[in-house]
Amino acid sequence: MNSFEHQAMATQFLIRIENEEDDYAENAAIQCFQRLDELEAKLSRFVADSDISRINKMATEEQLPLDSETWQVIKQAIQAQQWTAGTFDIGVAEHMDIFRATKQGILNEFEMNKALEKAQQAKLGSSIYLSPDSPMIYCIKEGMRFDLGGIGKGYALDQLALLLDDLGVTTYSISAGDSTVMVRNDTAVRPCWEYTISAATEQKKLKLSNIIVSASGTFHQGNHIFDPRTGQNTGISEFDRIWVASENGAYSDAFSTGLFLLSVEEIEKLVDAVSEITWVAYSKAGKLHFLSRNPLNFVA
């Protein structure tokens, strides 16, 4: 087993590769890290020349050609927004900046609340159109800025899977700051990857195979949670933490954020209706609970 670390997307990526020559594993990891840096340069709103930065500066009636990666991830973000009825939303960069400015002491609390109201009004009055046919985006009415923080790392893992497949690497795990983990395994080489998830009073061992799992529980702003539907940090969750498994990293990442504000009943309906969700786990009152259409044979 070879392990390699890399800093990107404001977190630490860890790649573990099994059943490859040391040199080849290192070569594969290096290519993955270069791909991650390339994706960050396209998708981070903090990189001035990224696609997202340019989208965020679009004025009314401007249009922009996009990289195919940016186009794909925004399409998936829109899909996740629709599935979650708005609890997952990438159009909240202005809100995030307001919170950051408050933490930095630039705005006081009174100014923050007023600013959030203004940002939400501007967002609700805005329209951005993404062509479904070609990588083009159009600003019909300005007022919304994108932040891919809730989907970008998962999407990046999907892209790394394509790259590693191209390199002929079959058995590996990739962790994006522990909040999203992708495992792939040739079952002849390794039957599964073992991970543990914990609540306050219990923990479970998971035997994962060819899946991506994302966790969320850290989106707190003080005692409250930011709710994109209201534009305020007034959301309340039933859960201490939530985990979402999917074969698609972008969706596991997005759902782990989006489901956090939903009720158990609402999540159950989504698990039944959306085949992209393989299973959901949540911790509540110190205990772990699972929701799945299929038998829970991955729980040890």
Add this chain to the structure above:
Amino acid sequence: MTTGKTNRRNFIKTSTLFGTGLVLANPFSITAKPLMAADKVNVAVVGCGGRGGGVIFSNIPKIPSANLVAVCDIVESRRERAKDRYNKEHNGKVKAYENFYEMLEKENLDAIVLTTPDFWHKKHTVDALEAGLHVYCEKAMSNNIEDARKMAEAMKKSGKLLQIGRQRRSNDRYRFTYNVLLEREKMFGRLTHAIGQWNRSRIWTQRPNKRDNLDLAKLKEYGFDTVDQVYNWRNYKKLGGGVVSDLGSHQIDIFNWFFDAYPHTVYAAGNNSYFGFEQADTMATILEYDTPNGPAIGIYENISNSRAIGVYERFVGDDGAFIISEGKDNKIYRESRVHSKKWQKYIDKGYISNLADMQKYKEKESGDSGIKETAPQISYDINEMKDMGKVYNLAAHTAHLYNFIESVREEETLNYDAVKSYKSEVCIYKIHEAINAGGNRIRITDKEYDI
């Protein structure tokens, strides 16, 4: 161009729409400036490695007037993969070639893009120019000054275009900083210092993929002695220019551009003590300038075993300083001796914003929002790139290639032709010379910059 305004309003399909301003049933139309098929520039990309992949899959698809017709690479699997992927993603009819000259003969090309190792640049560039094609060549021009000079001379002689791939020259933010903030507004007073760094955690070396189909005898025909030389040519002196060419030349070119001058003296040293490749992995140089506004110093360093601090250029002037980069580091700082009111006009014009663009939400002026925790030091961001003749609104690599393609169509002029690049590269070759001499001070005469 690319910040295209909408005009007709009558399109829609099963749309993906963010926000609430329009409903799906209410059709509207947005069309880009239409280009006739005959108006397209037929392009081939030579070299399907990392940078070539960027040109093929990220840059060309965003340029409506560029028509990719062929790719060329000596590694079969690389060129075939590039061809297949492009044709699949763009419904294209791109052909793949091993032999550059066969491609020139068989295809009806207007221009070629060279993303090959430095040592191949001169031959392909000169031959293509003489064959009547326009050329976009990745930097560095070559790994030696003589070949770089021949390329610039061939451009002048042929009357064709030769753009060198230092994409910051077409980066909107760099162009805005130079054209508006420095030249027009003289916002920072006299520039006295430029400091540049490129920090990376390692020299990335690559090995062939399992599925790459390599024939060493064939590779030797193309000037490579080993398989490693194909993938890691930057580490070999006979094939590339090392860190000064690969990385430093991007940033020292910005020194030259923003200073409006070329250095008259370089001091440089470096060694390969960390990785042990042929080329230096660590280097530092001091460059002395006589700018139109007075003397100035450039300080540049390259570290290949730590990415801390990142990649940036920093300029210091009488009235302020700024950090500029293609990454996250972009900040403007006002000297305390310059009153804030003097810079208010730049905020009013929309050029810069302060307080992380949060001023608009403040109830009162900065410093009067109540007594609370310590606020951060005030710095400014470039806000809008206004009052520019042209804003590309494209990633810099795409914008630079776009500028080339539009220049072939005679809609623009090159932002960075081979003569301009040659002048900027002269000091790069002198830095090589100083490093290879074990550390040295070299004077450069005005005449050496002439073509």
